[in-house]
Amino acid sequence: MSNNNSPAAGVALPAEPAAGNETPAPAELRGRVVLALAISQFGLAVPAVSMTLVSWPYTIGILEPADKAFFLSLLTGLFAVVGIIVSPIAGVLSDRCTSRLGMRRPFLLAGGALGVVAMAIMGIASSITVLILGALLYAVAAGVYTGGNAPLVPDQVPEQHRGRIMGLIQVMLVLAGLIASILLPRYLGQQFAVFAIPGVFFGLTALTAVLMIQDRRLTRDEVEGKLSLLGVFAQFKVSPRSIPDYSWAWIGKAITTLGTVLTTVYGFYYLTDHLRVSPAELPEVLALTGVVGLATAVCGAALGSWISDRFRIRKKMVLYTSVIIFAGSATAAFAPNIEIYLVALVIMGLGTGAYFPVDGAVMIDVLPGEGRETGKFMGLMTLADQVPRSLGPFLAAGILALASLVPGLGYPAVFLSGGVVAVIGGLLIRRVKGSL
Secondary structure (H helix, E strand, O other): OOOOOOOOOOOOOOOOOOOOOOOOOOOOOOHHHHHHHHHHHHHHHHHHHHHHHHHHHHHHHHHOHHHHHHHHHHHHHHHHHHHHHHHHHHHHHHHOOOOOOOOOHHHHHHHHHHHHHHHHHHHOOOOHHHHHHHHHHHHHHHHHHHHHHOOHHHHHOOHHHHHHHHHHHHHHHHHHHHHHHHOHHHHOOOHHHHHHHHHHHHHHHHHHHHHHOOOOOOOHHHOOOOOOHHHHHHOOOOOHHHOHHHHHHHHHHHHHHHHHHHOOOOHHHHHHHHOOOOOOOHHHHHHHHHHHHHHHHHHHHHHHHHHHHHHOOHHHHHHHHHHHHHHHHHHHHOOOOHHHHHHHHHHHHHHHHHHHHHHHHHHHHOOOOOOOOHHHHHHHHHHHHHHHHHHHHHHHHHHHHHHOOOOOOHHHHHHHHHHHHHHHHHHHHHHOOOOO
16 A cells, blocks of 8 residues: 655654554454444444434424524534544544553443433433533543544554445444434434433443454553643644645545535425425434435445445545535435435435545545554544534534525525535545555
8 A cells, every 4th residue: 555644744753662562454354353343333323323313403493493403503513523622632542542451442431431421411401501511421422432443444454455344334324324214203202212222322332342342452661651631732733744645635535524514414404394394204204214325325335435445446436426425415405305305315325325435445545653643643534524514514504594595595505515515525535646
């Protein structure tokens, strides 16, 4: 694998490890690792997707019906801001963790336990303030968990299999969406259940992943000195010019992710307010959209990741899939009914299903640090996902407010804007040299 991102003066790297302590590259892909990665990602995705698609829109609609779009944007944005702060810090700490459990497993365990508590708080929230506080606590839990979960692919998966493993991870995200769309609408009217069910599932899968993963253990001799609070933040003093491939890949991912946020943030309200789906029909329609999303995203992830690995065209696939996302968002923007909206979901599902695993493999291809800072740079990679998820809802609210000055243009304008932004991000992949 080629990588022109050699460490430079602008990057705060730890001291060279002692001979024999270099981070070992995985030689082969083991079935136990694949299963553990799938379970870990599935457990993390179920509550995240459930909250986004069902639990938050439903609960906010009950607590603040007059300002539901504003509060959904506020909660979603604040949630992502916390993730921006916590995830990379947890990644740095996991790179230096000398626990007897290993480098990554303590973060999975702590994040899973805290996540269960946070979901329970949201389940009993009787005001928007308590709901937001519970969501922010869950953002901390998810960030801690990600600090241990994100480095597992580069830690334990050989390069030639990473596209397909990232595809599997994307499939887990889609399966989580299916659960959210089919199971949780059956519990509308039971606030505690729509949070407690995914919360308990997260805790159980986190424990299962901890028991299955064979984690590397660091000795204290392998860690250079103690890391102070200021030292943690100093680890993120990175010069983008010194790691151009990673920087361009990061920017492109962030912009394309912003586009996908714009195409999904108001999906619930698009159905109820724009396409006029009645409360009686809503559970069935949500289930149907979930099945469509599942089928198309699974197909997109499997086909896209296989093509990118088989023909070694990861960068081209990133561009192609961003164009597919635009086609789907444009179709959704002008959908006159549920049938055409479902066609749009098919197109967007294929595009996003293929984009994220392939782009994730590109990001891993160009990780700086020569394997010694995997947690750090995977943590920074999550910012390319979390930053647009924090800014996207506010941008969506602004687009919605301006476009709503023209009757019927509000939600369609948000969808269309998302597609345009996704293509802009996809075009930047051409600046990356160190990947296929």
